[in-house]
Structures are given as structure tokens and as C-alpha cells.
Amino acid sequence: MVAFGKKLKDRQIQEWQGYYINYKLMKKRVRQYSRQIEVGAQDRRHVLKDFSRMLDNQIEKIVLFVLEQQGVLASRISKLGEWQEALQEQPDLSQISELREAYRAVGQDLLKLLYFVEINAIGLRKILKKFDKRFGYRFTDYYVKTRANHPYSQLQQIFKHVGIGAVVGAISRNLGDLQDRQGSYLSIYDQPPLPLQDPIIDSIKAAVDRLTHSTNFLNFLAQHALIMQDELPAPVEEEAKDQKYHFMSLLLNLVNTFLYMVNTYIIVPTADDYAMSLGAAATVCGVIIGAMAVAQIFSSVYFSAWSNKSYFRPLIFSSIVLLVGNAMYALAYDLDSIAVLLVGRLFCGLGSARAVNRRYISDCVPLKIRMQASAGFVSASALGMACGPALAGLLQFDFKIYKLTFNQDTLPGWVMTLAWLLYLIWLWISFKEPVREVEANGTTEKSNAAGTAGNDELENGVKQPLLISSRNSEEKEGDEDGDQDQEFDDGEETPGESRKPATSLASAYRLLTPSVKVQLLIYFMLKYAMEILVSESSVITTYYFNWSTTAVAIFLFCIGLTVLPVNIIVGSYISNMFEDRQILLASEIMVCIGILLSFHVIIQYTVPQYVISGLIMFVSAEVLEGVNLSLLSRVMSSRLSRGTYNGGLLSTEAGTIARVIADATITLAGYLGDKLLLNVTLLPSLLICIGSIIATIFTYNTLY
Structure with a gap:
């Protein structure tokens, strides 16, 4: 794997090389600082002042060059405008x-010019992270806080492309005016806007969106899948290659995602009744629902590893295991065995192939439609989450065929058994195993398991408390004055080791920096809160409001339907008005408010209180999930973007463990009685949420 310094050099525009951030020089200076502090030649305060000045000079060099180029472009557009005026008087095709x-x-x-700014922004983020890791000092926090919001901020020129928008607008408007409108006098400013059939405009818009983290509905929705793009933009001259893919295989992966989410939530409205019919307490529904998540902790790992070699075989295995698990779940009623029921749910969890579904999109779908496929993955999950309870609400029958009972408790199992059988047949007939590229050594090339982490902003390894000795720096980093092609980012390891993927969950954990840990904590918190809300809904509403199974199903169906509309609003509007970190903090606070409103204190607990607080909590958590995963993709080490133990797996494990603990909390709290169940289960959610808010505040400026 080519190191970042080498990749940065390769992506530079040759005639502009002197104007890029001097990443190699700044790395060298950081190493010199560490030696000087170690021998007492410099104090920390002087180092921070000197490095800040050096960084300011680098940024000023970039900004002045960008302004100069903007002036050149503006001059060219002005001359073309005069030419266009002349042609209006005497048209010439x-x-x-x-x-x-x-x-x-x-x-x-x-x-x-946009690519120039983008590559410099990435280099700037990386050198800030490198300084923080070497000295154990939150320099990024200080630098961003003092520079980003200053009225004369040059840092804003890098990250917010100040002034470039006017050039983009001028080119777009004039190209729009030159299009053949068949006599129409409408312009790009009229509503509805007329589509521009010029690919250069689309390319410019995509580059601007990447630079500012501006987004749209599809992009925001796709972020939930944690499938990202390459860490550096492709060279301007490099044209996108048409990569063939098998549409039916992609569709089968999306259907697998949908069916699995239906399978997860179809039992929620009836799990408490089923538990009581087998002689257990209603709150055992937490164990019944959570058993699937327990098994998924392990299945995520082996499916992620299996997808290194095949997609078809793990999907076949998944379908068979899910078919068996659902059949056992349904048969438990006639066998009068809670053990069979729980084993059936464990089997369902062992059949979770979401790691394969995500991996297939990352590896086998062309870049130009990967965002749409990722959005499809998330939409299928959201639709499955809404359809599961709705389907349970419709299955209100009670009859027998021979010795098999079909009622509201068993029908979810039988329906899913049939669904997985039909899916298995369709999969066997239609799925096409993609051809994998083979490297020179004959081994199969392993593609990115969760997409290449956006911007590769963090260095790998845990931030050191003070600094690393000069002896270790020399031994492990190599000769700082050596050939630039031998540069590598991760100064604590050899060049080869610095790019290798993690080989275990423990080694992956060691790569987590404070910012990544905070993002994973937030993900854990939101999944915990959502699981508490959904899993105990049937028990809570029965105790307080005497709701029927159908009423519970309608409630869960309605909150599930909010997922796509909320993402449309956030992705199309809110994310373009505020920074991701601002939305992140605001969403956490709203989740906290939703939890607080859910508590039962003194006054009578009412349906409006429960429904409104549940909606606030659920909707805020959905907004939080998209922003959280977007930021996670930008602060995660590149070593966590490849291999079995990747960032996607870590986030999945964090969310799954949260669900397991939440479901266990419901069951354990059940021993205190239904009266205390609501408050006892909400208290951990509140404490974790407050903790995540505090952690976010402490790492806020590192999310720039």
C-alpha cells in the first residue's frame, strides 16, 4: 500500500507543486521538535508558537495562490462574456x-483548482493529527478554535472555498444560457430549475460538495451504511472507468437486508405474549429479542472474514440458518419450550449477513452508483424495520393444521420461514459470484470491507502521553532525509506495517484514537436508546395504556416510517446549513430531551407523553446516526478501512453490543416489577447520553 506522502505527491498537479502544503517538511519539523524537547533545547510553549507560525505561513501560501487563480478564471470568464454579448447581436452557430x-x-x-484545495485540506488535517499524536497535546483543538472563527480566518478559505462559489455560478449560468432551450427564456435561477446536460457542471458540483462536506438526501442516507470513498480525490485527468456489475446480485443483497430487518422486528409486538404463553414473565421479551443480537456479535466477524473469499456461499448459509431458526421459533409454541424459542432466535442472529451485504456494495458496485446502492442498503433496512411490526399486526389469526398452531405468536416465525425459503431458491438461481482480481503472488485481492475511509484523517495508533524518544523515532521511522517516495504516515511503525489492516478486534481497538472512541460511544448510545424504546414498547404500553398487539404494531410502524422523511429533511437542507459536528451535538441533546420526557414522575403517564417523547428520541437518534457515521468515516485510521476487522465491523459490533445490553437491561429490570420497568431502563440511557455529550464537547474541535 502506497503511503499518504507518496500518494499526495502523485495526486499533485505538476505545474502547481510549489504551492501545495509541504507535508514532508512539516513531518520533518515535528520530528525535530520531539528531539529538541527531549534534550531540553526547546520548551513546549516555543514549539507550539513556532509550529503555529509555520502552519499559518503554509496556509497563507495556499490561500494567496487560490485567490490568484480565481482572478485568472474570473478574467477569462469576463472575456468570454464579452464574446457572448457579441454573439447575441450576430448569432453564429x-x-x-x-x-x-x-x-x-x-x-x-x-x-x-478545487482538487488543489481539497488535497491541501486533507494534508492539513493529517499534519494536525500527527502533531497531536506525537506530543500528546490537543494542538488541533487550539488551532481550529483560534483560527476557524476569526474574522480574517485563512483556514476558512481552505475548508469553505470562499469566493469559488461565484466562479462556479458564472460558469453554470453561462453554460445554461448557451444550451438549446427551444425558445424558452428560462435560466438556471428559474423554478423548477432546468437540468444542465453538461458533465463538467456535475463534476464541479461533486468536488464542491466533497470539499465542504455539503450533502444531499442520497449522500446523507448512504452515510448510514458506512461505505465511503477513496481517501484522496482522483486526479482530474483520470476518467471514471465503466465497471460492470450484476444488477440481480445487488438486488438480492438488498432483499437480504430487508428480510433480515423484517425478521428482527416482526416479533417485537408479540414477544411478551409469546413468553407468557410459555410460562415465562412478559419482560423475558428482552431476552427473546436480544438473543438475535447476541449471536450477531459473532456472526458479524465470521461473515466479514468469509466475504474475503466469497459472497454466494455465505448468503446461502445465512438463508438456510435463518430458515431453520424461524421454524424453531414457530415450533416452540407446540413444543411448549422457551429453550427452543431462544435457540431459534440465536440461529436467526447467526444468519446475519449484513457484513456480506455491505461488503458486496463496497467491492462490486461501480463508484458512480455506489452512493445510490449504499442509500438503497439503508432504505431497505429502514423499510424492513417499519414493515416487521406492521406485518405482525396483520397476522391476527388463530387456527391449527394437524398439530401445528398458527396464531399471532407463531405466524411471524412461519411467515419468515416461507420468506427465507423463497429467497433461498431465488438466490440459488439468480446470484452471480463476482470475478475477483488476482494479485501477482496468486492470492485473491481483498477489497475494502467498509469502503475506504473518507480523507484518512487520523494516524493509526493510540495518541502517546508525551512524546516518543528520538532513538525510537530514528529506528522506526527511518531516515527523515531519505527519498520522499519512502515516506509513510505512521511514525510508530515500519512502512509495511503502517498500512496493514488490523488482524484482530484487539489490534483494531488499539488503533482507535479519542475522536474515534467518542464516535463509537455515540453510536453505542443511540443504538441502546432506540433498542430500549422499541423492545419494551409492548410491555410498557400494555401496562400503562392496555394497548393491543395491533396498536403496538401501528406505533412501531409509524416511528419506523419517519426514517426516510427525516433523512430527506436533514440531507437536503439541515446538513447544508450547519456543520456535521453542530448537528451531532444538537442531536445528542435532543435524544437526551426525549429520554427525560419519557420518565414517569408523579403525574399520570399519558399516551401523548409516551408517543411524543418516543418520537423525539427515535427521530433525533436517526439524525444522529447519519452524522455520527459521517464523522466516524473522516476520523478513522486508514488501517481500519481494510480487512476483516474494519471500521464497519467495529461500528456494527458497537451497535450490536448496545442492543444486547439494552435487551438484558429490560429483562433484569423486569424482576423489579412492571411499575419500575420504564424508569429503571431509561436511567442507563440518560447517563450514557449525558456522558456522550460531555465527550463530544471535549473532542468538538478535533471533528473539523
Whole structure:
């Protein structure tokens, strides 16, 4: 794997090389600082002042060059505008075509400038993280806080592309005016906007969105899948290659995702009744629901490893195990065995192939439609979550065929058994195993398991408390004055080791920096809170409001339906008005408010209180999930973007463990009686949420 310094050099525009951030020089300076502090030649305060000045100079060099190039582009557009005015008086089709090509040429040069800014922004983030890791000092926190919000901030010029928007608008408007409108006088500013059929405009818009983390509904939704793009933008001259993929195989992966989520939530409205019919307490529903998540902790690991070699075989195995598990769940009623029921749910968890579904999209779907496929993955999950309880509400029958009972408790198991049988047949007939590229040594190339982590912002390894000795630096980093092609990012390891994926969950955990740990804590918190709300809904509503199974199913169906509308609002509007870290903190606070409103204190507990607080908690958690995973993808080490033990697996494990603990909490709290169940289960949610808010505040400026 090529190191970041080498990749950065390769992606630079040759004629602009002198204007890029000097990443190699700054790495060298950081190593010199560590030696000087160790021998007492410099104090920490002087180092921070000197490095800040050096960074300011680097940023100023970049910004002044960008402003100069903007002026050149503006001058060219102004001259083209004069040409366009002349053509309006004396139209000439050949000259109009030539003028359009001239505007496109300006657009290409603007695209080069956007890539220039983007690569410098990535390099700047990386050198800040490297400084923090070497000295154990929160320099990024200080630097961003003092520079980002200053009225003369040059840092904002890098991250917010100040002034480039005007150039983008001028090119877009003039190319729009030159399009053949068949006599229409509408412009790009009219509503509804007329589509621009020029690919250069789409490329510019995508580059601007990446630079500012501006987003749209599809992009925001796709972030929930934790499937990211390459850490550095592709060179401007590099054209996207048409990569063939098998649509039916992608569809089968999405259907697998949908069915699994239906399978997870179809039992929620009836799990308490089923437990009581088998002689157990109603709160044992927590164990019944959570058994699936317990098994998923282990299945996520072996399915992630299995997908290194095949997609078809793990999907076949998953379908068979789920078929058997659902049949056991349904048969437990006639066998009068709570053990059979729990084993059936464990089997369902062992059949969780979400790691395979995510991996297939990352590895086998072309980049140009990967965002849509990722959004499809999340949409299928959300739709399954809503349809599961709704389907349970419809299965209100009670009859027998021979010795088998079909009622509201067993029908969810039988329906899912049939669904997985049909899916298994469809899978066997239609799925096409993709051809894997083979490396020179004959081993199968293992593609990115969770997508390549966006921007590769964090160095691998845990941040050191003070600094690393000069002797270790020399031994492990190599000769700092050596050839630039031998650079590597992770100064605590050899070049080869610094790019290797983690080989175990323990080694993956050691790569987590404070920012990543906070994001995983937030993910744990939101999954815990959502699981408490959903899993105990049947018990709580029966105790307080005497709701029927159908009423519980309708409630869960309605909150499940909020997922897509909420993501449309956040992805299309809110995320373009506020920074991700601002939305993150606000969403955490709203989740906390939802939890507080859910407590039963003194006054009578009412349906409006329960429904409104549940909606606030659930909707805020959904918003939080998208932003949280977006930030997680940007602060995670590149070593966690590959192999079996990747960032996607870590986030899945964090969420699954949260669900397991939440379901166990419900069952344990049940021993205190239904009267205390609500408050006892909400208290851990509140404490974890408050803890995540405090942790977010402490790492807020490192999420820049």
C-alpha cells in the first residue's frame, strides 16, 4: 500500500507543486521538535508558537495562490462574456459551439483548482493529527478554535472555498444560457430549475460538495451504511472507468437486508405474549429479542472474514440458518419450550449477513452508483424495520393444521420461514459470484470491507502521553532525509506495517484514537436508546395504556416510517446549513430531551407523553446516526478501512453490543416489577447520553 506522502505527491498537479502544503517538511519539523524537547533545547510553549507560525505561513501560501487563480478564471470568464454579448447581436452557430467549449475549458481549470484545495485540506488535517499524536497535546483543538472563527480566518478559505462559489455560478449560468432551450427564456435561477446536460457542471458540483462536506438526501442516507470513498480525490485527468456489475446480485443483497430487518422486528409486538404463553414473565421479551443480537456479535466477524473469499456461499448459509431458526421459533409454541424459542432466535442472529451485504456494495458496485446502492442498503433496512411490526399486526389469526398452531405468536416465525425459503431458491438461481482480481503472488485481492475511509484523517495508533524518544523515532521511522517516495504516515511503525489492516478486534481497538472512541460511544448510545424504546414498547404500553398487539404494531410502524422523511429533511437542507459536528451535538441533546420526557414522575403517564417523547428520541437518534457515521468515516485510521476487522465491523459490533445490553437491561429490570420497568431502563440511557455529550464537547474541535 502506497503511503499518504507518496500518494499526495502523485495526486499533485505538476505545474502547481510549489504551492501545495509541504507535508514532508512539516513531518520533518515535528520530528525535530520531539528531539529538541527531549534534550531540553526547546520548551513546549516555543514549539507550539513556532509550529503555529509555520502552519499559518503554509496556509497563507495556499490561500494567496487560490485567490490568484480565481482572478485568472474570473478574467477569462469576463472575456468570454464579452464574446457572448457579441454573439447575441450576430448569432453564429459555429462560434456558439466554440464558446461553449471555451466555458467548459474554464470549468476544467476550476475543477483542477478545487482538487488543489481539497488535497491541501486533507494534508492539513493529517499534519494536525500527527502533531497531536506525537506530543500528546490537543494542538488541533487550539488551532481550529483560534483560527476557524476569526474574522480574517485563512483556514476558512481552505475548508469553505470562499469566493469559488461565484466562479462556479458564472460558469453554470453561462453554460445554461448557451444550451438549446427551444425558445424558452428560462435560466438556471428559474423554478423548477432546468437540468444542465453538461458533465463538467456535475463534476464541479461533486468536488464542491466533497470539499465542504455539503450533502444531499442520497449522500446523507448512504452515510448510514458506512461505505465511503477513496481517501484522496482522483486526479482530474483520470476518467471514471465503466465497471460492470450484476444488477440481480445487488438486488438480492438488498432483499437480504430487508428480510433480515423484517425478521428482527416482526416479533417485537408479540414477544411478551409469546413468553407468557410459555410460562415465562412478559419482560423475558428482552431476552427473546436480544438473543438475535447476541449471536450477531459473532456472526458479524465470521461473515466479514468469509466475504474475503466469497459472497454466494455465505448468503446461502445465512438463508438456510435463518430458515431453520424461524421454524424453531414457530415450533416452540407446540413444543411448549422457551429453550427452543431462544435457540431459534440465536440461529436467526447467526444468519446475519449484513457484513456480506455491505461488503458486496463496497467491492462490486461501480463508484458512480455506489452512493445510490449504499442509500438503497439503508432504505431497505429502514423499510424492513417499519414493515416487521406492521406485518405482525396483520397476522391476527388463530387456527391449527394437524398439530401445528398458527396464531399471532407463531405466524411471524412461519411467515419468515416461507420468506427465507423463497429467497433461498431465488438466490440459488439468480446470484452471480463476482470475478475477483488476482494479485501477482496468486492470492485473491481483498477489497475494502467498509469502503475506504473518507480523507484518512487520523494516524493509526493510540495518541502517546508525551512524546516518543528520538532513538525510537530514528529506528522506526527511518531516515527523515531519505527519498520522499519512502515516506509513510505512521511514525510508530515500519512502512509495511503502517498500512496493514488490523488482524484482530484487539489490534483494531488499539488503533482507535479519542475522536474515534467518542464516535463509537455515540453510536453505542443511540443504538441502546432506540433498542430500549422499541423492545419494551409492548410491555410498557400494555401496562400503562392496555394497548393491543395491533396498536403496538401501528406505533412501531409509524416511528419506523419517519426514517426516510427525516433523512430527506436533514440531507437536503439541515446538513447544508450547519456543520456535521453542530448537528451531532444538537442531536445528542435532543435524544437526551426525549429520554427525560419519557420518565414517569408523579403525574399520570399519558399516551401523548409516551408517543411524543418516543418520537423525539427515535427521530433525533436517526439524525444522529447519519452524522455520527459521517464523522466516524473522516476520523478513522486508514488501517481500519481494510480487512476483516474494519471500521464497519467495529461500528456494527458497537451497535450490536448496545442492543444486547439494552435487551438484558429490560429483562433484569423486569424482576423489579412492571411499575419500575420504564424508569429503571431509561436511567442507563440518560447517563450514557449525558456522558456522550460531555465527550463530544471535549473532542468538538478535533471533528473539523
